[in-house]
Amino acid sequence: MGRSAIYMVMGMTFMFLFFGKTMSDNGTEAFSNAIDYYESTQMFNIAEAGANLACNQIFLNSSWRTGFTNVPMNNGTFTVILDTVTYPNKVYMTSIGVYQQDTHFVKILLSPSSMAKFAMYSGNVSSAAKLRNGDTIDGPIHANSKLSTQGNPVFIGKATMGQLQKTAGSPTFLGGYQENVNITFPDYAPSAAAIVDLANNPGGTHDYQNGSELFLKFSVDGSGVCQVQYKLSSGDSYGAAVPLSTFAPTGNIALVDGKLHIEGTIKGQVTITSALSATSADDSHGAVYIDDNVRYYTDPLTNPSSTDMLAVVAASNIQIQKLPMRMDGAFFTNSSAKLKSDLVNDSPMKQLKIVGSLISKSIGSTDFGNGASQGANFYMKYDTRLEGGSPTNFPNPTNNNSFEVLSWFE
Amino acid sequence: MGSQTILDLIASTIVFGTLTLIALRLNGSTMENTHAFREDLIVQQNLVAVSELLEYDFRKIAYCKDYTVIESPTMAIRYADTSKIIFWTDFSTLANPYGDGVLDSLTYYVGSTSELLSTPNPNDRLIYRVENDATPIGVYMGVSTFYMQYYDALRNQLSTPVDSCQLIQYMQITIQVEHPVKWTKFYNVATYDTVYQSAFWRQVRLVAKNLNNR
Numbered sequence: 001m002g003r004s005a006i007y008m009v010m011g012m013t014f015m016f017l018f019f020g021k022t023m024s025d026n027g028t029e030a031f032s033n034a035i036d037y038y039e040s041t042q043m044f045n046i047a048e049a050g051a052n053l054a055c056n057q058i059f060l061n062s063s064w065r066t067g068f069t070n071v072p073m074n075n076g077t078f079t080v081i082l083d084t085v086t087y088p089n090k091v092y093m094t095s096i097g098v099y100q101q102d103t104h105f106v107k108i109l110l111s112p113s114s115m116a117k118f119a120m121y122s123g124n125v126s127s128a129a130k131l132r133n134g135d136t137i138d139g140p141i142h143a144n145s146k147l148s149t150q151g152n153p154v155f156i157g158k159a160t161m162g163q164l165q166k167t168a169g170s171p172t173f174l175g176g177y178q179e180n181v182n183i184t185f186p187d188y189a190p191s192a193a194a195i196v197d198l199a200n201n202p203g204g205t206h207d208y209q210n211g212s213e214l215f216l217k218f219s220v221d222g223s224g225v226c227q228v229q230y231k232l233s234s235g236d237s238y239g240a241a242v243p244l245s246t247f248a249p250t251g252n253i254a255l256v257d258g259k260l261h262i263e264g265t266i267k268g269q270v271t272i273t274s275a276l277s278a279t280s281a282d283d284s285h286g287a288v289y290i291d292d293n294v295r296y297y298t299d300p301l302t303n304p305s306s307t308d309m310l311a312v313v314a315a316s317n318i319q320i321q322k323l324p325m326r327m328d329g330a331f332f333t334n335s336s337a338k339l340k341s342d343l344v345n346d347s348p349m350k351q352l353k354i355v356g357s358l359i360s361k362s363i364g365s366t367d368f369g370n371g372a373s374q375g376a377n378f379y380m381k382y383d384t385r386l387e388g389g390s391p392t393n394f395p396n397p398t399n400n401n402s403f404e405v406l407s408w409f410e
Numbered sequence: 411m412g413s414q415t416i417l418d419l420i421a422s423t424i425v426f427g428t429l430t431l432i433a434l435r436l437n438g439s440t441m442e443n444t445h446a447f448r449e450d451l452i453v454q455q456n457l458v459a460v461s462e463l464l465e466y467d468f469r470k471i472a473y474c475k476d477y478t479v480i481e482s483p484t485m486a487i488r489y490a491d492t493s494k495i496i497f498w499t500d501f502s503t504l505a506n507p508y509g510d511g512v513l514d515s516l517t518y519y520v521g522s523t524s525e526l527l528s529t530p531n532p533n534d535r536l537i538y539r540v541e542n543d544a545t546p547i548g549v550y551m552g553v554s555t556f557y558m559q560y561y562d563a564l565r566n567q568l569s570t571p572v573d574s575c576q577l578i579q580y581m582q583i584t585i586q587v588e589h590p591v592k593w594t595k596f597y598n599v600a601t602y603d604t605v606y607q608s609a610f611w612r613q614v615r616l617v618a619k620n621l622n623n624r
Contacts (some may be wrong), residue, residue, distance in 0.1 A: 008429060015433070019440040026447040030454060037458045107508055109477060158484045158576070175484050176576030178563045304478075384481050406477040408619040409508050410469050 042076060043104040047097025048410060050078030051106040054093055058110065062401040065091070075099070089389060091403065106410045110403040114390030115186060116311075116330040116357040117397075117404060118142050119157060119382035123185035127165060128365030132372055134349065139357075139382020140175075142183055150372060157382060183397060185361050188334045191395040192254075192275040192313050198393075199254035199273075206230050207248035214255045216272070218244070218264030220297045226267035234261075244268055251392070261289045266310050266328070267297035271392050273313040281335055286315030288333070296328045300383050301355060310356075311391030318360070323350035323376055328383075330357040330391050338367035344375045352376035356383040359395070446593045450607050456551045457587040457609040460537065464583060464613075467499065467516060467539075471618035474500040476511035483620050484576040490560050491571040494519035501541065515542050520556040529590035531606050554608070555586035579622060583613040 050068060057064045068080040076099035083092040087109060095106040115121060119139025122129075125146055131137070133151035140157045141147070147161035151169035159173050160181035199208040205228075206214075217229045217238055227241035228248070244267075247253075253272045260274040272288075279285045296308035310329030312318070318333040321340050331337065337360040339352075344366050352368070358380065369375020388406060396402065472486030480486060480498060489496040496517045500509030517540040525548065526534050536548025537556060560568045561580040568577060589607040597604045 004426070008433075012433065015437060015440075019437075019444060022444050023440070023447060026444065026451055030447070030451045033451065033455050033458055037462070040462060105508075157482050173574070174576065175482050176562075176574060384478060388478065405619070407473060407475065409473060409475075410619065 039100055039102055042074065043097045043099035043102050046073050046076045046078050046099055047095045047104040047106045049073055050080045050095035050097060051093060051108055054080040054095060058091065058403055062403065108408050109406040111388050111406050112390065113396055113398065113402045113404045114394045115332060115359045115397055116386040116390040116394050118359065119357055119380045121359045122363045124362040126363060126365040129363040129367060130167065131378065135378040137378065137380045139380060142181065144183060144185065186395045186397050188313060188315065188332060188395045191393045192273045192315060194393045195252045195271055195273040195313060196254040196256060196275050198250040198252035199248065201250055203249045205242045205247040207253045209258060210256045211258050213259045215261040216253065218266045220265050220267045224267065244270065257285050259284050259287050259289065261291050262294055262312065263290065263292035265295045265297050267308055269307070269309040271311040274315060276315040281316035283317065288312055288314040288318045289321055290318065290325065290327055291321045293325060294327045294329060300385055301381065304385070309391050311394045313395065320352060323352060326353040326355065328355045330386060330394055332359040332395055334361050336360055336362050336364055336367055338364065339376055344370045347374045349373060349375055349377045351379055353379045353381070355381045357386055449589050449593060453552060453587050453589050453607050454609050457585065457611055460551050460553060460585055460587065461611045468581065468616055469618055470499045471497045472620035473509065474511060474513055475509035479511065479513050484622060486621060487575040487578050489571065490575050490578060492557050495558060520553060521548050530592065531588055531590045534588055534590055552587045552589060553585060554588040555584060557584040558582065581616045583616060585611045
């Protein structure tokens with residue numbers, strides 16, 4: 001073999017080595033590119049899996065705060081930390097997915113669920129109980145059986161329902177709507193029992209009563225202290241005003257097997273129930289009557305930092321005694337919410353403005369008006385403070401005290 | 411110099427010439443392959459960069475560190491068309507990696523092909539990512555297709571542009587990235603026409619968790 005042949009072999013070898021390396025580098029980079037995407041997807045999925053598993057644990061056991069530590073998952077690990085300090089009364093979950101030394105964080109803020117997540121909820125709605133022209137529901141609404149409309153009511157928040165039943169006109173759903181959604185009406189009894197227990201604690205002026213009738217009138221005095229007056233019969237005069245903190249030190253007021261009347265301006269946080277023990281629910285047992293406006297001292301619509309909060313849990317009907325009316329608070333009835341019988345024929349219609357939440361087991365055909373032009377015009381304005389902090393012992397939509405996702409960072 | 415020597419010289423010249431031609435051809439092919447692979451790699455890297463960015467941003471539709479700022483998350487998508495979307499989100503910053511609690515608007519859209527007449531590829535476009543009311547600045551990533559479809563809760567496809575963005579529950583995102591220049595190595599096996607190197611990515615069902623959490 002001559003010298004030329006050796007040069008040829010050396011030249012070719014050099015060339016192959018050069019191109020071989022370049023091509024190998026390309027191949028490595030292409031592989032690395034694919035692997036990078038795969039790894040980022042993997043660590044994301046692992047962190048998501050940790051978050052989902054932790055959410056499931058909380059769903060199964062609402063008091064679960066243990067978290068997870070270095071749980072193997074798909075050749076990586078995840079750790080879940082539950083923090084209840086950063087956000088009071090909420091759970092701040094951090095899921096950390098680790099894959100090949102890379103980490104991904106998923107952060108979720110959970111808040112105890114409550115029926116007060118709806119501006120308006122109705123379990124069983126009569127076909128004739130329609131929302132009509134001039135009615136505005138500004139917040140989430142759910143009608144479990146059907147949402148019945150006539151004309152052009154406006155729904156500003158998300159609307160869900162078993163079925164949408166339209167009679168003429170076209171309702172406006174600015175927040176979208178979804179049919180075939182089933183959210184069953186919850187058992188109110190545990191909530192009412194908890195409120196009764198708290199109200200029945202020693203202390204307090206008259207925060208617990210068994211039977212008969214109880215009239216409560218709230219007001220705020222010149223020095224900004226919430227005062228409560230009460231009487232036991234409509235013919236009586238209200239007694240002396242007592243500071244709310246003295247009247248009901250726990251912030252809970254309960255009437256059992258009686259007929260409760262509420263009106264006035266509230267400052268601070270109050271939870272009121274009209275509950276039942278052995279009697280059956282009717283207009284005299286477990287019912288709540290809203291005799292006049294029920295307002296917050298600091299209006300959350302103009303001042304979102306308002307800390308005033310009212311919750312009313314009724315075993316029987318909640319009856320509105322006058323129109324127009326404004327009711328601030330979260331109202332729950334295990335029966336119907338309705339107008340006083342002579343108000344359903346009011347014409348022209350007058351406004352019923354509820355700032356907060358109205359949860360009723362059912363709505364009858366003429367509960368809020370007799371026909372298309374009589375009774376009440378609804379203006380429901382959801383109090384967004386209820387999303388992140390529902391009133392104490394307001395009924396939960398599930399039996400296991402589930403949570404709601406407020407924000408999910410991934 | 412005898413005739414045998416001359417024959418040897420001719421034969422060796424032919425052999426050397428042949429070997430040289432082989433070497434040159436080999437060199438050319440290898441270089442072409444190397445560059446083709448390199449350009450293919452760039453296309454794939456662009457695709458990964460675009461898809462990762464889109465996934466990151468789109469998963470944060472309706473997210474805000476301060477949840478009270480978004481009263482109705484379902485209304486976070488403000489405009490939705492096949493090639494353009496505008497939505498509310500909360501940008502991460504170095505100081506606030508999980509958002510600053512202030513609502514931000516993010517717009518994604520692709521420009522027209524006429525914006526990139528300087529490239530041989532007639533299909534490529536600029537992709538725009540506009541934060542709040544900043545001046546739109548297109549980025550060249552070789553995107554030739556940026557196509558979005560929207561679905562409601564019952565997985566019915568919504569017509570575009572979507573009239574009621576609050577109905578959107580799922581999205582399908584399709585992206586194709588192409589190289590600006592044709593490489594002869596790549597051709598359509600049916601027509602033998604040369605084609606632009608391309609990479610395709612589709613997120614079949616993207617759910618922004620915050621969109622429907624309340």
